[in-house]
Amino acid sequence: MLTGVDHVQLAAPPGSEDLLRTYYADALGMTEIPKPPALAARGGCWFQAGPVQLHLGVEPDFRPARKAHPGLRVTGIEAYAARLAAHGAPVTWDGDLPGHRRFFSRDPVGNRLEFLEPTG
Template sequence: MITAVDHVQLAAPPGSEDRLRAYYVDVLAMSELPKPHPLAARGGCWFQSGTAQVHLGVEEDFRPTRKAHPGLRVTGIEHYAARLRAHGAPVQWDENLPGYRRFYSYDPVGNRLEFLEPLGAA
């Protein structure tokens, strides 16, 4: 039986770690996790907020995910969207999921991210 998602892995181009840190830590307010020593040599970086983890691994022939994406549940979605906009990140609202407020954005290497909050949770 599956009980939870441990992490989501996204790809990133070589040498993008500093841009990823600036976005995932400074903009999304996630904490960077140290990668285990054997994996650190591969590049990339890992981030966490609450129990949600996003791992970004280096891919030589990188192409950003435009449709596939992690869905990241947030609290105070209006404030979260304003935070992203204030940092220059795009925010595209989507009202097509009953029971939720949600929007899409993109990380600095072009990976699509979904942010959502159940209605009535604010």
């Protein structure tokens, strides 16, 4: 039986770790967590905020997905969108999901992310 999502893996091009750290740690406010030594040699970086983990793995022929994305729940979505915009991240609001406020953004390598907060 499934009990939850352990993490979401996103891909990134080789050598992009510093860009990813700026976005995921500084803009999103996540904490970088150490990768196990056997996996650290592969490059990439992992981040966590509460129970949410995002793993960024290096993919030599990286191409960001156009549609696929993690959906991340937030509180204070207006302030969170302003925080991302202040860090230069794109914020595109979308009102098509009933019962939620949401926007999309892209990390510095083009990965799409959805941020949502239930209404009412």
